[in-house]
Amino acid sequence: MTDVSTESAAAGDASAPACEPARRGRPRSPEADEAIITAALEVLVEGGMGRLSMDEVAARAAVSKATIYRRWSSKEAMILDALTAVMTKLDTFDTGSLPGDLGLYVAHVADKMRNGRTRDLLPHLLAAAINDPNLQPALDEFLAIRDRPLRAMLERAIDRGELAPDTDVALVADMLLGALTHQRLFHGTTYDHERVTRLVEYVLRVLAV
């Protein structure tokens, strides 16, 4: 959760047992947490960022606006958390050879951009972050989730001697993720099997494998 006022200080504080000895009063309803996030994503899918209003989210979640603002300090903070909730870690692949890893990885990313709740995550997140620069951290997080496993794969390949040690890993990652992103944002489509194969092939050419 990203709420600054209540939780942020304790966020990384998993090992603090004596802290907050007794939270008195009625505890916050976890159902409300869930319902709000779900409603927000639902509205987001149906009508996009433009249609998302706090009143609408509150109504759908059968929750009062106060209940939302008790958890997040602004609309943007809530959206951020809703989107973050969808950012699940990518599977990691270690087939032993770069072509194998890359193929599985690209197919996996393309799949996430095509199906399920992650389908429109990229555009929504991007729109939110552009409209409100405070959301940049969410973008960073999203990028990291995609970027890290990819770089790990490439560095593993360097260690194995499959790639030249001076390979510009960042640039290759940019080209690969950029191709996927560019297609999604500008053409509104995702990569099918054939295209995935060819993208991997082209990337491998860059890597001179």
Next chain:
Amino acid sequence: MTDVSTESAAAGDASAPACEPARRGRPRSPEADEAIITAALEVLVEGGMGRLSMDEVAARAAVSKATIYRRWSSKEAMILDALTAVMTKLDTFDTGSLPGDLGLYVAHVADKMRNGRTRDLLPHLLAAAINDPNLQPALDEFLAIRDRPLRAMLERAIDRGELAPDTDVALVADMLLGALTHQRLFHGTTYDHERVTRLVEYVLRVLAV
């Protein structure tokens, strides 16, 4: 101009002789057109999409809101036209060899993303189009401006025999533009000279030149 109500059908219709030979009434002020677009872009640069309000634009342009709404049916339509107005054609390069063309092209695009009114065009346009799907055509136009000269260069290279005839031009364009786009959107930076050089080098490897 993108105004749906009045002109759009006749927009590209430069060769229509009998069409409305005498437009009656006071003609719309071109100064207002100019002032509005300028004001909108000014506000956009200063405060981003979130800060742009019609009252503010009207005030800056020294124009009434009615004058704006006489030209565009909504805030989004106006923003669209404002953004479209800065989408200037890219220079085209024909040095005779693909590496030369590509180098100049990438440097040119990177420069547009770094300086002048076109600096934030990509993120603004993207945010607008994501929030309002009706703005997709603007995105298409923006893409076409960047994509067409690039494809032309690649196809010229195929004709010259520099590239294999079965080269997937679309994919290569995606990778190249995607790399530039991805860097701008997620890292908030643009390519410097060194990085431009390497991007071209990597793309050329894809093309097995």
Next chain:
Amino acid sequence: MTDVSTESAAAGDASAPACEPARRGRPRSPEADEAIITAALEVLVEGGMGRLSMDEVAARAAVSKATIYRRWSSKEAMILDALTAVMTKLDTFDTGSLPGDLGLYVAHVADKMRNGRTRDLLPHLLAAAINDPNLQPALDEFLAIRDRPLRAMLERAIDRGELAPDTDVALVADMLLGALTHQRLFHGTTYDHERVTRLVEYVLRVLAV
């Protein structure tokens, strides 16, 4: 016509021969004058003061707004003239006896308030004058048209010796016209034959005839 800018100075100026030796340019269309007044009254009858807009009047009169404003300096001025145009002189009665005169007069006024274009003149004029104090002269004129013949009748009766010389003519007129006005404004109805008869009877009692 009440237009201050153009005509008012010349209004009472019937004996100015050398004035305006040759009005140059195209003369104003009398058809437009007519059409505007007619349209205004039409709109007034249909929708009342609240619905009357200059664009609507212009459209109905098939006239441009400029043509209206060339004749009147404001909406109120136009309405004033439109209402004034229906303020026709009342018939005068001289039967020789006060009861006879009064009976015909009251019946005549009641009839004007019940039929024809003068039906809603009183409320419209009143509303206009209350909303815009500049229209007080119109109210005065309207009152004078009704008041003068009535007072004349009463003073003739005094001269004939039918009434006491110290009769408060103004007060009697107030009571008589007030009764008619009050009924119209508050009950929305007008006097029928029986009520006319009784009003006259009661007024005569005041006059001790």
Next chain:
Amino acid sequence: MTDVSTESAAAGDASAPACEPARRGRPRSPEADEAIITAALEVLVEGGMGRLSMDEVAARAAVSKATIYRRWSSKEAMILDALTAVMTKLDTFDTGSLPGDLGLYVAHVADKMRNGRTRDLLPHLLAAAINDPNLQPALDEFLAIRDRPLRAMLERAIDRGELAPDTDVALVADMLLGALTHQRLFHGTTYDHERVTRLVEYVLRVLAV
């Protein structure tokens, strides 16, 4: 309150016990009610109907426009309630004789038309009701407040045998109130002591007292 959407049905329903025993949510602020009405009347007195704008009223009442529109569905409805709020009951007089009652009554009405917040009530209310026929009920109420005590006085006099049983009470009331109204609307003045006395004297002549 005249608000149609919420209360009007239950407005006079003081004896409804089971009706909505627990109104949920934050209750409407009575201070806002008060402030709005006060501000509206203030503006009305200062500038008349023509100058009254919702933004101005909201600003003076230190209230948002939404708060006004939550209570009344339109500008007219609000004005209506503001005017109604000023319509205080008239004092009733029972001196035992008709001339005494009538004298006090007429002086009282004339005073209300001359001083305090009720001074311009008649013209404002009339103008509003003429511009918007929906306001007729307010006019009825206003009339009733003035008419009822007058009729009561006259009927008491009939019961006492002071007046003939066939006296046309309605017509006499029309003449008396009409005289006062007519003077106010057309001459813009009110009755002074001498004129009050004479009006009563003349009315008594009608009643043949």
Next chain:
DNA sequence: TACTAAACGAGACGGTACGTCGCGTCTTGGG
């Protein structure tokens, strides 16, 4: 078991911006 503090739904609140309409003026081309 009773007390109490916080969370809950509902919805009113002050603002800000929206997109529309009307007024009175101005600017075209054409009598």
Next chain:
DNA sequence: CCCAAGACGCGACGTACCGTCTCGTTTAGTA
């Protein structure tokens, strides 16, 4: 100089959404 058409600046309209603020009502964890 008039005319129809219609754009213009201005200012008010009534609505929507934001984030805050009462209300009266639960719902735990003490006491």
